[in-house]
Amino acid sequence: MKKLLSLLVLLLLVGCQSSKPAEQAAESGKESGKKVKVGIVQFMDHVSLDAAREGFVEQLKESGIDAEVIEQSANGDMSLTNTIAQSLKADGVDLIYAIATPAAQAAKNTVTDIPIVFSSVTDPVGAELVKTFEKPDSNVTGVSDYVSSEAQIDSFLKIYPDVKTFGVIYNTSEQNSLVQIEELKNNLAKRGIKLETVGVSAVTDIPQAVASIAPKIDALFALTDNLVANAAPIVSDTLIKSKLPSLSAEEGQVKNGLLMSEGVNYKEQGKQAGRMAVKILNGEQVANIPVELNEVNTKLVNVKTAEALGVDLNAEGFKDVEKIQ
Template identity: 40%
Template sequence: MKKALKFVYAGLLGGALLLSGCSETTGSKEEVVIGVTQIVEHPSLDAAFKGFKKALEENGYKEGENVKYDVQIAQGEMSNSQTIATNFVSNGVDLIFANSTPSAQSALNATTDIPIVFTSVTDPVGAELVAAFDQPGENITGTSDTHPEAISSTVNFMLKDIGAKNIGVIYNAGEQNSEVQVEEVKKIVEAGGGTLVEVSVSTSAEVKQAAESLVGRVDAIYIPTDNVVVSAFESVVSVANDQDIPLFAGELDSMKRGALAASGFSYEDLGYETGLMAVAILKGEKTAADISVEYPKNFKLVINQEAAAEQGVEIDASWEAEIYEGE
């Protein structure tokens, strides 16, 4: 009788262990894992990620409960970006949030199966991420951080309202994202009778020297949404303030860091739009192939009064722009 009871107890114990194992497996499947790959840390990209998380949380994906973010920063290195993407694929993440052009390119190189949503990408078509805005890839879609009028609005303001003839631009020639913007700036400047003075850098440590090299050669400086340069934006601000050179940025997040003016939008809003795309994919409502790439919304020209004073610019009441109020 004792042997029989031991046998029954052992069977019940084994069954309980099996049930326990099944429960853990089910629980792990209920938690969504999102791989977040970002080329560098700077305010615009960080704001985009904040907006992305907000969209997911508002739609039922709460960090620590049913979603986990594996956040990896490539420190500006393309090789690191590719390794991050490869590791995400090996780990079997459920979705990849690629925050920048290099990050999105690396993710697409690594997988054609895992859904990818990107943001902070200037030219998704030129970067060969999608065939067209309304023709996303089988596993990739997202948002562009360049409004069709963003660059022309800012550069024409520099030419016509500020009266700049020689405009300097600092960018990383290794970023496809930046090359596209510089080409656009050049066309607009030359069409307006001005000259574009280009200085390229490879690392953030070179940015201040690049800014100093423009002193005496330009009437104003324009910084595109270049990840390397924006990460060291304060270096350009210090030169612009010391030398009374009007400094313009390609995105609004640089306003609080000392830019005189920018045409743009909120990167947090852009990340939020991207997050809604991720929600639709995660819930099985759509695939990436069903979601067109989108431009940012709420576009505007903004002027920073404090920076204007620092850079020797008198604000004209006729300028059609919003005044930066700070945070």
């Protein structure tokens, strides 16, 4: 974890040489008036990942890139993710945009001669997508959605100062979630707060997971976990019935019923990844573009959920927080 955090701090621009095939692939966007082909592999459909895709496509258009965009979702199926990556390679795309860690891993394992830009990945080094943030050293770069949980916790404690135990539900197969849990546990321990966790391997496991953890916790922390995020409405309904508040690391789950978030705006992250893609399509070498952290974070509270929980939205903790229905 210390290694990851040090990498996140050391986002220094370091020039390096890209692989020749990836450089040649990027040349396709340099020729004036030439239409390029961009492939998108998205691990699954849910609010956050959809927003990342939309932001990316918008940014290409806003930047004047004449592109044929091929969008494909694997619906959470890893074998299908690999198949999509292979099909994009066969289609001869000039660049691949991979949304979420499994999609990025599938693209990297399949493609070595086409530039890859990822987003919605928390730990690209741990996922073996890049060697370091500042020096990707391959045909892969992108935007990490890592956000420290410390500020999120402190904002939440202004509203719920008596919380003694947080709960987390996570996908046992998702590298991003394991990294987040380790950091969250350390940050909660500094504040004398315990952490209860329940692992799941399928969406169908989530209702029982929420029911089992609810009696043991004072609040739930929702990670940027794709499997659990996809079931945010189910999680929210159960928490409201149990009168338990929730804090999310990203805004999509608040839009789907969790109480509040101070974290990633995935549409803006998609645009950020889009700007990186534009550089590559205009001829910049992939390995000269360091991995970036999310530039735009947002604070949201779900008004309906707050009302259901009897939360005072005039409280100091909700100052400067955007309220959504």
